[in-house]
Each structure stands twice: as structure tokens, then as C-alpha cells.
Amino acid sequence: MSDDVILRMENMVKTFPGVVANAGINLEVRRGEIHCLLGENGAGKTVLMSTLYGLYHADAGSIIYKGQPVQIRSPKDAIRQRIGMVHQHFMLVPTLTVAENLILGQYRYWQRLSQMERAKAEIRRLGEEFGLRIDPDAVVGRLSVGEQQRVEILKALYHGIDLLILDEPTAVLTPQETSQLLGFLRELADKGLTIIFITHKLEEVMQVSDRVTVLRDGKDVATLNTAETSPRELARLMVGRDVLMEMPERQGEPGEVVLAVQDLCVENERGLRVVDGVSFEVREREIVGIAGVAGNGQSELALALAGLMPIHSGEVRLNGQVLREWTPRQVSQLGLAHVPEDRHGMAIILPFSVSNNFVIHSFGDEPFSRHGFLNFSRIREYAQRLVREYDVRLVSVDDPISSLSGGNQQKVVVARELNREPRLLLVNQPTRGIDIGATEFVRQRILAQRDRGSAVLLISTELEEIFHLSDRILVMYEGKIVGEVPPDRSLLDKIGLMMAGHRAEA
Numbered sequence: 001m002s003d004d005v006i007l008r009m010e011n012m013v014k015t016f017p018g019v020v021a022n023a024g025i026n027l028e029v030r031r032g033e034i035h036c037l038l039g040e041n042g043a044g045k046t047v048l049m050s051t052l053y054g055l056y057h058a059d060a061g062s063i064i065y066k067g068q069p070v071q072i073r074s075p076k077d078a079i080r081q082r083i084g085m086v087h088q089h090f091m092l093v094p095t096l097t098v099a100e101n102l103i104l105g106q107y108r109y110w111q112r113l114s115q116m117e118r119a120k121a122e123i124r125r126l127g128e129e130f131g132l133r134i135d136p137d138a139v140v141g142r143l144s145v146g147e148q149q150r151v152e153i154l155k156a157l158y159h160g161i162d163l164l165i166l167d168e169p170t171a172v173l174t175p176q177e178t179s180q181l182l183g184f185l186r187e188l189a190d191k192g193l194t195i196i197f198i199t200h201k202l203e204e205v206m207q208v209s210d211r212v213t214v215l216r217d218g219k220d221v222a223t224l225n226t227a228e229t230s231p232r233e234l235a236r237l238m239v240g241r242d243v244l245m246e247m248p249e250r251q252g253e254p255g256e257v258v259l260a261v262q263d264l265c266v267e268n269e270r271g272l273r274v275v276d277g278v279s280f281e282v283r284e285r286e287i288v289g290i291a292g293v294a295g296n297g298q299s300e301l302a303l304a305l306a307g308l309m310p311i312h313s314g315e316v317r318l319n320g321q322v323l324r325e326w327t328p329r330q331v332s333q334l335g336l337a338h339v340p341e342d343r344h345g346m347a348i349i350l351p352f353s354v355s356n357n358f359v360i361h362s363f364g365d366e367p368f369s370r371h372g373f374l375n376f377s378r379i380r381e382y383a384q385r386l387v388r389e390y391d392v393r394l395v396s397v398d399d400p401i402s403s404l405s406g407g408n409q410q411k412v413v414v415a416r417e418l419n420r421e422p423r424l425l426l427v428n429q430p431t432r433g434i435d436i437g438a439t440e441f442v443r444q445r446i447l448a449q450r451d452r453g454s455a456v457l458l459i460s461t462e463l464e465e466i467f468h469l470s471d472r473i474l475v476m477y478e479g480k481i482v483g484e485v486p487p488d489r490s491l492l493d494k495i496g497l498m499m500a501g502h503r504a505e506a
Helices: 045-052 075-080 098-104 109-130 144-160 175-190 202-208 229-241 300-303 329-331 343-347 354-358 376-390 406-418 436-451 463-469 489-499
Strands: 005-016 019-030 034-039 058-067 068-070 082-087 162-165 193-198 213-216 218-227 257-267 273-283 288-291 313-318 334-337 425-428 457-458 474-477 479-485
Touching: 005 045, 019 034, 019 058, 019 193, 019 213, 019 457, 034 045, 034 175, 034 202, 034 229, 045 098, 045 162, 068 082, 068 213, 075 082, 082 098, 082 144, 082 202, 098 109, 098 144, 109 144, 109 175, 144 175, 175 202, 193 202, 202 229, 202 334, 213 229, 213 334, 218 257, 229 436, 257 300, 273 300, 273 313, 273 457, 273 479, 288 463, 300 457, 313 334, 313 376, 313 489, 343 489, 354 376, 354 406, 354 474, 376 406, 376 436, 406 425, 425 436, 457 463, 463 489, 474 489, 479 489
Parallel strands: 019 218, 034 193, 034 213, 082 162, 162 193, 288 457, 288 474, 334 425, 425 457
Antiparallel strands: 005 019, 005 058, 058 068, 213 218, 257 273, 257 313, 474 479
């Protein structure tokens, strides 16, 4: 790795209504290094990189790239400067082939056929050169998530880049795919490519990066050589205080069965079986974690248990009562609290105020209403208390929840559900999109809920979260439970293989 600087971003300022996302950030990246960008949710990481890629325009500051001041007003400008970006949510058209995705928007319609064979040849050449072999004629929607990510990286390489930005690139990968990706990134850097890697996973920072810059509250607080720091120091710099890196010893003593699932089958809207013969139990004072790569039936399982998706066959018992065509409200009244994966579609109402979103389940009950009239002062008091407890960052609880960042919206949902003191807590991706400090707090609250006697079913694609919290781990693949293991980190490789479809040994 050379020590010469390829990128310098100086005094970068970007504001949104009521929020200062970047407050004079300085960033220096060296040629041929892997430079990690760390920070809490809302610290300004993605905004800073989106400005570099031309998705946002800075209010102030300068970008010096390859020794020259540059103006980047759009992604097309960034690509001309040989800067590429792989977004957290892939920008691919699933019904098109790999080659079609790579040339999409690059040529006029009468040129596309003549350029297709050239594009396929270039894909094969890049695949050989960088170890990203993939069939140019493969339909993207039929590829695995890991293969789709390769297509995104290939797309950037196809345009010709010297600097690659990756935003949370391992969020949807198995441990084996993550390991392969990190190794591949190291190879790219060794060949001279400069990489900026945004991640909230401290173990990945330590594993793959050369240097790391920590952002907090829209400012850069430190740039460190990775070999000279530690996860604990990085966590403290991110949050501004010491962070509990490990959860307390498990003290769960499972009691009576709260949730019993027997041979459950669920079909999606196309009639395809997405949950296939699943059976398990969750008891009082127990956290059962369900691990798996996203898209293997976990979401549909959670929706069926919450009354949001019909059960095709099988039986679900909650507190001894069989759930058959129950509404979400009826399931809730039986003692279930649900943190859904899709907060916009199922957990919050975007035009409503933050305070009203806190009482979605209970706005008709005292003390929030009386004789059919809402008690707005009590609703505001309740909302302000939860905002303080969960460090929800906002201007006012009277503002629409759509004005909050995604992570702060998630904090509202988690706070609302955990404060209902449920008999069964069903949590799907409870810490997705929230910072390490809030993650620590939410996980402690989940453990406390278990210790108070609740049964907890935790669904997460974050294996660290599964290991931190679970008393037992079930692994799902293609709608089936393929095995059960204890939360033993020595079994990580075994769990990874199970997540890829290998059944547990008898």
C-alpha cells in the first residue's frame, strides 16, 4: 500500500431540515488502502459517501481527488472520475441478465445489441482477473445474494474505477460469503484499488481495514491505524463512552411453554410454500434465536405468528390457545408484542407524529384517551419519556416520524413494543439500522424482558446478535428448520453451512 493520498475531503458540511448530517468533516484516504468509515446511526457516514458519489450536494467543503479539486454533481460525474459505489440495497433489475444489468443506461437503444457481446467478453475478462467469475447470461433474480453482490462489484469494475465505496456490504451474507468477500477486497486492494468500507461490525473493521475513521454527531473524531486500535476503543469513540461489548451471563431458566408451533406451513401470494413444516417451542424466560440468510422464510414465519399472514396448515398455540384466522389485534391481546422487519410497511405510519406512533396499539385506552377523546398531553408525556430512555434523536415528538432517520424510526418501534410487557416478544431484526450504543441498550432490554418471564423469539440475520442473546439457536433454510445448536461460537462454521442448506448431523 502506497502512502500517497488519493482522496481528501475537507470541512464537508451537509444539512437537512432540522439536522446537521456533516458538520465540517475531514477525511483522508490513501491510495491502495482499505479505509473503514465507522459511526453511530446518523453520524453522517452514508451522507458523506453519497456526497462523494454525487447523490447529495454539499453545502460547504471541498473534494480533492488525485491531487485536483473536483466538483461531483451526479453519479455520472463520479463514474467519470473513476469512483464507484455499491449500495447497501442492490441496484439491480432482477428480471435482466448480468450483462444487461451492466450496460443498462449506458447506450442508446439501437446500440445495445451490438454492445452486448462486447459486454459479455468484458465480464468474463474481469471475472478472471479479479476472481469474480459469473455467467453473463445468468438472470440476476435467480442468483444467490452473494452472487448478486459480485454483480454489483463487477458493475463498478466494468465502468473502470480507482476508488470503490461499499456501504454495509455484508448485511445479507452468510459467514462463509462474508469471509470470501473480505478476502476478495483484500486482493483488490493489493492490486491497487482503493476501498472505502462502511460497516457497523467492529470485527470486520479489525479483519479487513488498514485504517479507520470514526464519525460522531456529524464530525470526524479520530483516524487510526487498525493494527494499533481495538474494538473496545472504536466502540468508545463511536458512542463517546465505554460500551458493554459482551452481554451478561445467561441466567434464563425456561418455564412453561408460551408458544408452540407444530408442522406450520405458510404460502405466499403466488401459492409457493415459504414456511414448510416448521415445529418448535418457546418457553418462559427463554430466548430462541432463528438464524438464516434473509429470504429463507423467516419473515413469513414472523408475519404468520403475528396474524399478518394466513396459515396454510399446521398449528400455532399461544398461551395454550390455538390461533386460527386471528387478527393482529387479537394476537396482540393474547400477549404478543411484535417488532416487524418492515418498519415502514407494518410498524409506523409515516405522516403521523412521533408521539402518535408511540401509542398506535393503545390510543383508545386510558390514560391516552377518555370517553372517545385523545389525551394529547398524556400521549406527549409518554412519548417524551420513551424518547429519553431510547435516545431517539429528533427535534420534537410532534414532528412526523417520516422526518426521523431510519435508525431513529427503529428506536421508536422497539421502545413501543418492549414497553408493553408482553408474554411473547417476537422481534425481527430488532437492531437493524441503529447505532452501537442503542444496540447495546436494546439487547439489554430484550434480556431483561426474558428475565422478567417473557418468552422471546428473536429473528436476525446478524449472527453476532443471535450469539449474544439466544439460549437456543434454530437455523432456517428454504422455509425449513435445518438444525438446532447451542450459542457456542465454536459452531460458527457449522451454522454457516446450515445457513447454506446443509442439515445438522443427527
